[in-house]
Amino acid sequence: MITVLQFGGSNCDRDAVRALDHLGIDAERVWFEDGLPADTDGIVLPGGFSYGDYLRAGAMAARAPVMAEVRERAAAGTPVLGICNGAQIGSESGLTPGAFTTNASARFQCEHVHLRVENADTPWTAAYEEGDVVEFPIAHGEGRFEATDEELARLDEEERVLFRYCDAEGDVTDMANPNGSAGNVAGVLGERDTVAVLMPHPERATLPDLHAGTDGQGVLRGFSH
Amino acid sequence: MTAYTATVTVRLKQGVLDPEAETTKRALERLGFDLEGLRSADRFEVDLDADSPEAATDRADEMAERLLANPTIHDYDVHVTER
Numbered sequence: 001m002i003t004v005l006q007f008g009g010s011n012c013d014r015d016a017v018r019a020l021d022h023l024g025i026d027a028e029r030v031w032f033e034d035g036l037p038a039d040t041d042g043i044v045l046p047g048g049f050s051y052g053d054y055l056r057a058g059a060m061a062a063r064a065p066v067m068a069e070v071r072e073r074a075a076a077g078t079p080v081l082g083i084c085n086g087a088q089i090g091s092e093s094g095l096t097p098g099a100f101t102t103n104a105s106a107r108f109q110c111e112h113v114h115l116r117v118e119n120a121d122t123p124w125t126a127a128y129e130e131g132d133v134v135e136f137p138i139a140h141g142e143g144r145f146e147a148t149d150e151e152l153a154r155l156d157e158e159e160r161v162l163f164r165y166c167d168a169e170g171d172v173t174d175m176a177n178p179n180g181s182a183g184n185v186a187g188v189l190g191e192r193d194t195v196a197v198l199m200p201h202p203e204r205a206t207l208p209d210l211h212a213g214t215d216g217q218g219v220l221r222g223f224s225h
Numbered sequence: 226m227t228a229y230t231a232t233v234t235v236r237l238k239q240g241v242l243d244p245e246a247e248t249t250k251r252a253l254e255r256l257g258f259d260l261e262g263l264r265s266a267d268r269f270e271v272d273l274d275a276d277s278p279e280a281a282t283d284r285a286d287e288m289a290e291r292l293l294a295n296p297t298i299h300d301y302d303v304h305v306t307e308r
Contacts, residue, residue: 055292055293056295059292059295063291063292091297092295098297099295099297099298101241101298102243102244102245103244104242104244105244106244106245106247106248144242146241146297146298147297180242180244
């Protein structure tokens with residue numbers, strides 16, 4: 001069972017369950033204070049505005065007791081995927097490197113973006129080829145990936161960048177960078193490739209009847225490998 | 226035990242873009258003010274009891290390390306006064 005952790009202020013938890021169900025992957029919402037169910041074999045940290053984004057987006061949820069369980073499971077190999085606010089929670093809790101902070105535009109960006117698949121050799125990107133261009137929605141005010149140049153170089157070297165913002169042709173440019181992310185990074189891996197976070201929403205590009213495309217399915221299928 | 230207030234100031238590291246400060250600066254300029262730059266910071270005033278100013282500082286330091294600041298993007302400083 002995939003556990004979709006619902007924090008106070010999560011609002012993409014139902015979407016994640018719907019999208020996973022559509023792919024035939026069993027998922028259930030679990031209230032964060034109830035802890036991880038014993039039969040958890042994958043964890044989604046969903047999008048939303050946990051704790052009203054107090055202090056910094058994801059900062060409070062990252063210190064909730066359940067996250068100690070999540071870190072333990074992640075270290076033991078349980079797949080963990082953080083989406084949008086879940087990505088912020090993941091980075092704030094040290095599951096993944098870098099930080100997500102205020103968009104360079106200082107605006108909430110709600111739009112479709114193109115992403116280039118940087119590493120197709122992970123559970124989350126196995127459905128794609130390296131260099132593929134996919135289209136996902138984004139909806140965030142604090143999605144600018146920040147890391148030092150040394151950290152960025154290390155992430156590159158260790159092939160831990162999953163996706164970069166790019167244009168429709170797959171060129172990684174400043175113009176195609178919706179939030180000013182360092183290196184156009186849209187999603188990264190944790191210490192192991194079973195742990196990943198990304199700001200764009202694969203669960204919003206999974207159900208065919210939403211007319212947002214189905215490019216996101218590949219990411220969610222990471223739970224079925 | 227002595228009563229202290231630890232003032233923790235958290236600011237973005239040098240070189241990290243601060244879009245909110247940029248926006249605020251532009252708004253001040255629109256109001257006709259002349260300014261060269263503007264930086265914003267978060268200030269937390271923590272009331273606590275401790276055996277010494279050093280102990281109060283250590284505790285506030287740990288608060289900053291573990292929650293108030295994000296070491297990836299922030300610097301912080303702690304200033305302790307008797308309350």
